[in-house]
Amino acid sequence: MEQIHGGDSNSGGGSSRNDEIVATRASRFDTLPEDCISKVISHTSPRDACVVASVSKTVKSAAQSDLVWEMFLPSEYSSLVVARSANLLSKKEIFLSLANDSVLIEDGKKSFWLEKASGKKCFMLSAMELSIIWGDAPAYWQWITVPESKFEKVAELRNVCWFEIQGKISCGMLSKGTHYSVYVVYKTAYGRSYGFDSVPVEAGVGFVGKEATKKSVFLESGMDSRSGFGYSGISHAAVSRAFRMRRPWLRVPREEEEEEVEGERERGRNVEGPKERVDGWSEVELGRFFIDNGGCDEIEISLMETQNGNWKSGLIIQGIEIRPV
Template identity: 25%
Template sequence: MEGQCYPHEYQSILRGSDSPAIHANIPLEKLYDQLCAGVFLNNRTVKYSVEKESQKNCFMMYARGFSIACSDDPSCWKWVTEKDAPSDGVLVEMAELLKVRWLDVRGKFDLSNLSPATTYEAVFVIKLKSSGYGWEVPVNFGVTLPDGTKKEHKVNLKEKPKDQWIEIKAGEVSTSEYKEGQMEVFMYEHSDHWKSGLVLKGVLIRPKNYINK
């Protein structure tokens, strides 16, 4: 590893690693390639990685770690297991919407794990199935910051590509302004009509000018 810019709080974060071979006390030089590739935490509900160019922390929060209204009702949602990426054999759980009126998905993230003095964006990763329906009404996406500030906007999902993973930005947070506390990310649509055919992979939290694609 070049330079002495160590990823923020990486040792503390790695204590939640799912892999017994990855320990917080291993020298960073031996861990760095793995950190850039990503390390699963908390029973594969989170993936921690380091952006190679900037050495800033990134996170993927998977669907199983979210609060999803009616997700325990098999007539409303089903849990599916798929590869995290085509080139990655690791399986993660994703939530597929079967049929609901009340769409409400929320997740919380501890900002103290993000790199300092950085603007981050929170991005929902979803797939809209061509067989889906009920997306005539725009869906609300947003974030609630630690001081209660809420930022949200509407997105017309009916116009988005089908049967492929797409990214929908929820919002941004600056760790110069918010150094700790929890940020909530959310997606909701509460109108009284049925909706179906959305698959939730999770939410990416990454530096706004993300380089390590």
């Protein structure tokens, strides 16, 4: 194996020597048969295949071959691009089609796409695919159409005090050896959203049959005008409960009150809050999991707020998204 010798950093000799070595190795790689080069590249990733294509014309041809890009496609890709494949001339174009735009599957209740850099599978479970408590009762939830959604229908929360959403996805649908993050994707109805601004919601993610990993998240941010507190991912639900339960003749000492508020602030600083997406929706990370090469049946996801008993309204749920970390 060649040794890399460092040069004088002041003269730039080290950089020049390294460039020469890279060029030498590239030229040697270039002398291999094209199908051999393709075989090597197919064991990397889509990102690597695009980078190595700049080495030479021979390597570029090998890196763009169907042999390489078919390895980056899921085995079921042909059924996913039936409607699109007529004008696609190569496996790379099929890959890019699935990476640049999601495909609706399972009667339009899920969407599927590939992460462009790694080729890992990504999914969104539509609101129609989720189990929403009271979701079939028009007084509590209504199903509406919004043009910016991937799906035909989204769920709009009208008014509930018991907020609970659950979803599942088969482990077999996901990429092996991959760390995934789970997000709820939603909007708030302008001027009609309330009940979530100072209340943490419990999220759970885990394998069916095993204890889920749970965390608290906030679905709204901003100013809680009723309490006068500024809110930036800080929970003060316990303070609100204390205020609601206080008797007119019972005065909590100011020092204790301040300690309680500060305690809630400290506990809430690391609570996950909403982030705006480029597509105009908001998302909050609910949890993470790892798909190994062993056996697992399903991933179970939950989102609920059932403890405070306050009424909530105005969320528009598009679905739950599962994508590589």
